[in-house]
Amino acid sequence: MRSIKSKIIVFSILATLIPSLGLGILSFQQNETMINENVTRELRALANYASRELELWIKEQNLTVRELATSKILIEGLSKDNQAQARKNKLKVQRKGLELYLQSVHKRLETVLELTVVDVEGGILASNVESPFPVKLSPDWPQDASIQGEVVAPPQWNADYATAVLSIAVPILSVDDFILGALIVTFDLRDIQSNLKDKIKSPPGDVLLLDKDGNVMLASDAAIVNPENPVSLDPAVIERLRNNPGEYEIFQGPRQEKVAGLAYMSEKPLITIIATRSHQLIYAFWEQQRNLFVGLISIIILVVAAIAFQMSHAIVVPLRRLIDATGKIVQGDLNVELTSMQRNELGQLTQMFNQMTNQLRLDQAKIEEASAAMQQKNALLETLSVTDSLTGLFNRNKLNAIINDQLARYERNKRPFSVLMIDVDHFKTLNDSLGHVAGDEIIAGIARKISQSIRNVDFAARFGGDEFIIILADTAISEALKTAERIRAHAASVHCSTISKTFKVTLSIGVIQSEPEDTSLTILLSRVDGALYEAKRSGRDRVYCVQPKSDSAT
Ligand SMILES: Nc1nc2c(ncn2[C@@H]2O[C@H](COP(=O)(O)OP(=O)(O)OP(=O)(O)O)[C@@H](O)[C@H]2O)c(=O)[nH]1
Numbered sequence: 001m002r003s004i005k006s007k008i009i010v011f012s013i014l015a016t017l018i019p020s021l022g023l024g025i026l027s028f029q030q031n032e033t034m035i036n037e038n039v040t041r042e043l044r045a046l047a048n049y050a051s052r053e054l055e056l057w058i059k060e061q062n063l064t065v066r067e068l069a070t071s072k073i074l075i076e077g078l079s080k081d082n083q084a085q086a087r088k089n090k091l092k093v094q095r096k097g098l099e100l101y102l103q104s105v106h107k108r109l110e111t112v113l114e115l116t117v118v119d120v121e122g123g124i125l126a127s128n129v130e131s132p133f134p135v136k137l138s139p140d141w142p143q144d145a146s147i148q149g150e151v152v153a154p155p156q157w158n159a160d161y162a163t164a165v166l167s168i169a170v171p172i173l174s175v176d177d178f179i180l181g182a183l184i185v186t187f188d189l190r191d192i193q194s195n196l197k198d199k200i201k202s203p204p205g206d207v208l209l210l211d212k213d214g215n216v217m218l219a220s221d222a223a224i225v226n227p228e229n230p231v232s233l234d235p236a237v238i239e240r241l242r243n244n245p246g247e248y249e250i251f252q253g254p255r256q257e258k259v260a261g262l263a264y265m266s267e268k269p270l271i272t273i274i275a276t277r278s279h280q281l282i283y284a285f286w287e288q289q290r291n292l293f294v295g296l297i298s299i300i301i302l303v304v305a306a307i308a309f310q311m312s313h314a315i316v317v318p319l320r321r322l323i324d325a326t327g328k329i330v331q332g333d334l335n336v337e338l339t340s341m342q343r344n345e346l347g348q349l350t351q352m353f354n355q356m357t358n359q360l361r362l363d364q365a366k367i368e369e370a371s372a373a374m375q376q377k378n379a380l381l382e383t384l385s386v387t388d389s390l391t392g393l394f395n396r397n398k399l400n401a402i403i404n405d406q407l408a409r410y411e412r413n414k415r416p417f418s419v420l421m422i423d424v425d426h427f428k429t430l431n432d433s434l435g436h437v438a439g440d441e442i443i444a445g446i447a448r449k450i451s452q453s454i455r456n457v458d459f460a461a462r463f464g465g466d467e468f469i470i471i472l473a474d475t476a477i478s479e480a481l482k483t484a485e486r487i488r489a490h491a492a493s494v495h496c497s498t499i500s501k502t503f504k505v506t507l508s509i510g511v512i513q514s515e516p517e518d519t520s521l522t523i524l525l526s527r528v529d530g531a532l533y534e535a536k537r538s539g540r541d542r543v544y545c546v547q548p549k550s551d552s553a554t
Helices: 004-069 072-077 080-089 093-108 141-148 189-195 235-243 279-330 345-386 396-413 427-434 436-453 477-490 521-537
Strands: 112-119 124-127 156-158 163-173 179-188 206-210 216-219 249-252 258-266 271-278 418-424 459-464 467-472 493-496 501-504 507-513 543-546
Touching: 004 163, 004 179, 004 189, 004 206, 004 258, 004 271, 004 279, 072 093, 072 163, 093 112, 093 124, 112 163, 163 189, 179 189, 189 216, 235 249, 235 258, 235 271, 258 279, 271 279, 279 345, 345 396, 396 459, 396 467, 396 521, 418 427, 418 436, 418 477, 418 521, 427 436, 436 459, 436 467, 436 477, 436 493, 467 477, 477 507, 477 543, 507 521, 521 543
Parallel strands: 507 543
Antiparallel strands: 112 124, 112 179, 156 163, 163 179, 206 216, 206 271, 249 258, 258 271, 418 467, 418 507, 459 467, 493 501
């Protein structure tokens, strides 16, 4: 059986927990959605900014290269006459002159790593370095270059320079717009690193430039790029990001921490720009709020549980006391008194319980009193039901019961009892001459004499009119005879106060001892009546004793 207390506590906790958790989860989901939208917006802004900056930077470098390609030294150096002259003389002077020029330009431009001049077929004519970085021009380069003006090779990692590089090839045109060759300039991409993010306007996060293999070539934070061993991201992640540009996902970032990031694809040059932001920083506030919420909920639940415990305690303890007290009453103990300081329904209930108990005690006292009176009356009634009202001796009914009882005992233990039947001689004469009232007094007087003449274990009953029967328990005929004589002697004179006279009264007494033939009350009474008859017949004022079968009658 689950107690009320535990039910109240469980209900209170659930009633607090369910709405709080429901609202909390809803609110956190909304916050999370908002955070995700903000993160997407910020990451897109970051990637867009970097992309724009990269585009501008490339345009700027294009202009530089284009300007250099119009140099008179280059045009003349590549003119057909000079080329033919140089080949004919097998002179390297022409190449040397170009190299010196390129070296002087290189010194002026900090972001330039290499400057190389190639002929129309792509053959290297001169460079500012001994072994220039191989830039592969496409087979249809001359046409492309003449139409588009330049060819930009996709950015890539250069192990020799330990940096990301970008090469731009611009045609060198003769004065009559004939393509003489090309100037290929390789730039150090680190030049744009500080511009990938605007220190003030850009949202927090990192911008990464990846090569086609997914290696981080450049990052807005230089610390991310490892010149010895370029960091690479999970190819599967890059694949997904490239397939869903502008959509962010969570993955392991270059700093080996969880980041949210999205990709932006640039076509020219072919480059992947990834904007990332630390997952921990994005959700730090959200997680702080969540922890605060969980803490608050825990405290509220503890407080609610404590209040519920207190409340249920205040209900259950008085109830338990009422139950215990009721149990005592059920077992008949009405000495129960409860105290209650509460001024609520339970206090009222306790008060009413005490009133009820008081009332029960009063009722029980009345019942006990009535019961005692009833018992007294019953005892009186019982006495009256077995007593003759005139003499106070047993009445005929009781006599029958006594005789039956004695017969049963005799049958069991074979110890004989004796019966005396007594009749007042000539009582009719007394009655007629003295009156009925005096007659009654004489009957009562004789009864008293009989009572005084027998033992406590013997029974005396009024058989009817002026006749009495005495049962002498466990008494043989010889003792019975003595008792009969004693009674006869005692009753010789009886005082009648009604007429203030003492009369000589004689009694005739028949005596028998129980015999095995006495199988019923009727047989026994018939035999003793016979004995009395014999006493009367033989002259009255005497005892006639029927000797048991072995003896002769007296
Ligand atoms: N006063 C009084 N008389 C009673 C009562 N019951 C019976 N009697 C009278 O008692 C008398 C009994 O008389 P019997 O026993 O028949 O005759 P007896 O005169 O005693 O003569 P024997 O018995 O032959 O000696 C009758 O007159 C009855 O009316 C009683 O309760 N009170």
